[in-house]
Amino acid sequence: MLTLFRLLSRCPLRVLHVFGSILGWLTWWGSPTYRRRFRENVTQAGLPWARVRPAIAAAGQMVMELPWLWMRPADRPFGDRVTWTRSELIHEAYAAGRGVIFLTPHLGSFEVTAQSYAELFGPRHGPLTVLYRPARKAAIRPIVDGGRQRPGLATAPATLAGVRQMIRALRQGQAVGLLPDQVPPEGLGVWAPFFGRPAYTMTLAARLAQQTGARVLLTWGERLPRGRGYLVHVSALDEPLPEAGEDQAQSAAAQINQAMERLILQCPQQYLWGYHRYKEPRQDPQFQAGAR
Template identity: 60%
Template sequence: MLHVMGAAMGWVAFVASPTYRRRFLANSALAGYSFGAVRAAVAHAGRMVAELPRLWMGATMPCALTGEACVEQAYAAGRGIVFLTPHQGCFELSAQAAARRWSAERGPITVLYRPARQAWLAKVMETARNRPGMLAVPTTLAGVRQMIKALRRGEAVGLLPDQVPPEGQGQWAPFFGRDAYTMTLAVRLAQQTGAAVVLARCERLPWGRGYVTHFEPLSAPLSADMDQAVLQINQAMEHLIRQCPEQYLWGYGRYKQPRGEAAAAEPAAGGAA
């Protein structure tokens, strides 16, 4: 029911907002997709919003896993894991599903989130995202230090590297052929702790049949050079998106200018954490 309602909401937003519609069409065209090839993403964006109340506050949602071997190998080697997922499908469920599978044995998964400006909504987000086996930390230096400590304990963290960070917390790198301001946090976390990088995407199945989260390793070891490593992350996100482009949030402002903000979420000073 929520997905039917959400699909309608997605199309209403697409028709009613010229800015959103232009950005959706421009971003998908930049990646080489016609509107016909990704039009299903309009409805999936609405489904993503509609399922949030259940995802945050309802009963556990069914989610199968594939590609678990790369996760098991990283844990068996005693390494922490940096899970990376784009704004695709039910991306928040990917962390919940991983936590249900591994947190009892391997410790919680720490995820980074940006608190809402409204106090009541910030409290809801903090409470809702602290699901069993998960620890949500804010995008502050303290939150990043918690992530570094978790990785050094051999635990896992989760990030969305296709999210535009504040000014000073990223660098420009190609994404589908156009420069996009890209976070350096994922690279720094892996480089400072020796953690494994695992890619994840959570696919929404039709007709409310549940979800499938797919895991896979980074195609090549992360480069020690920051510029090259950031490019690797962007290319990895492109790879995941192309596997299911009809569930990516093409209307997200991926190429916007970063907003000015104190560089609180960089772990450059986290060596003492």
């Protein structure tokens, strides 16, 4: 597996995206469950099929670009392959001195967003800390670990200890990154509307902001056509999150879900519509002792 990743990493990005498009469609036709969930999520969002159909290929492109991202030598910068919009928001957030929370949905290339951040902002502002769960398959674990343990990136385990690590990073004026449309373990979320349907939504993002005073920014990496690279979009929440309190968890989660919806609607053809967003949360013993 490692040898295959190394060989693929030498392919031009445009070639990997062509292979990825094929993979995306093979997955679509090979999995009735995936097709059903994909269509149900699109219908729930009220979007026309023609607008989201390219997301089938984009899901495969997301997979096939990983060798190019993970196996890239640390001394080979992205350069003009990644462009950031409204990066002044990041500088303004750091000027406040309270750390930055980046929220990114399963949209476009979220891997390139983190790696490009580490390259551009890590040397000056410290590493970006992200929650990390080791790969289940032992064969790919060294690849995943190596791809995410890069200069300017820090990983925190998906445990209570990892949450404390993120809090420390924010209090030191550093940044953390979260995928807020990822279903959290039972006890670490609330049910809040997502495209009009209740979805179990993490409360961690809002709690980190409330406990540390960190600035919340929204980011996502747009995959440009023909392998030309990526455009990372940065924006701010329309309104500040509510103050801390158990009765505010629901409204904070709903606000974050609405923010994710707005990002997704900017480019629904690159969202992972096949992700099981509305599933029941799993039980995780590592969190249960302090979840409530």
